[in-house]
Amino acid sequence: MDASYPLFQVLTWEGIPWAQVDETAQILLAAPQDCVTLTLHTLPLASQGEWPPAFPAQGGPAEVTLQDGSLWLVWALEDGSFLVVPKAYWSRRLEEERGRVPRFISVVTHELRLPLTSIKGYTDLLLKGLGGEVSPQQAQFLEVIRNSVQRMVTLLDRLSDMGKLESGRLLVKRMPLSVKEALEPVVLKYRPLCEAKGQTFRWQVPEGLPPAQGDPHRLPQVVEALVDNAHRYTPQGGHITLGVRAEGPEIRIWVTDTGIGIRPEDQARLFEPFFRSEEEAVRDQRGWGLSLHVAGLLVERMGGRIEVETAPGQGSTFTVHLPRAQEQLDEKP
DSSP states (O other), X not given: OOXXXXXXXXXXXXXXXXXXXXXXXXXXXXXXXXXXXXXXXXXXXXXXXSSSOOOOEEEEEXXXXXXXXXXXXXXXXXXXXXXXXXXXXXXXXXXXXXHHHHHHHHHHHHHHHHHHHHHHHHHHXXXXXXXXXXXXXXXXXXXXXXXXXXXXXHHXXXXXXXXXXXXXXXXXXXXXXXXXXXXXXXXXXXXXXXXHTTOXXXXXXXXXXOXXXXXXXXXXXXXXXXXXXXXXXXXXXXEEEEEEEEETTEEEEEEXXXXXXXXXXXXTTTTSTTOOOOOHHHHTSOOOSOHHHHHHHHHHHTTOEEEEEEOTTSOEEEEEEEEBOSSOOOOOO
């Protein structure tokens, strides 16, 4: 496209209602500029600025196809004018913008991993006494450093997964898997954590459960995010259940808790990146609002979905729906 061509044009023609914008756009775009009485402006939008640009649209966009086959998008603006943009350019800029954030995340996570690895490595060496005798208080301080570094590593892992998932660069398999075997490490990790907090943890899985379709390495990540939320937002004396069942063409994995529940205004945003409720009980807990977002993306890539049933003060149930595998699991030697 000729760089001198004004990509953004406001074409003002008083008295043309939005209902006629398709016909109007056809006339405005097809007619020579000197044959139509109109005011032509180029919007001062930086080519590398925020995208999509903000403008006071009243309606649209309408897609217009000219006789030469070119496609244009047309918006009606509040001042009665029209914003006209080549569709190919608009689509290309949107695609570039979608890739901008994942690329930024990739660079940041890569640059931060090296210093964090060094901090963790030298902290471990000090804890082992390789730098000299360590007093109990010094060991306690070093453990705080080590735990904080691990939290940052977990954050980087989730950011990296999110960036790769949103850009399509993360391979998520769809293969037959044993849900029981895939989730046993999650059970082994969280059962003692729940018991230490005074919670009851139940693991319910029937014998002869058919295989699900999914990624055996990513499914535990999904379920761990759900169990971790249940663990953090269920008080002492509460109950948490992780269960699996076959139902029709699906394998369903659910996590039920007797925790604080989720407010109606928050439920629609649960799987948005970086979303955290303003509720005080939620703000008291550490978190970045990424685990559920990544879990939702992973389940979608496996061909499934996540549903939520919850009410404030009545706990929550998160259910992962996965397709049954069409093939049987390979026999282990």
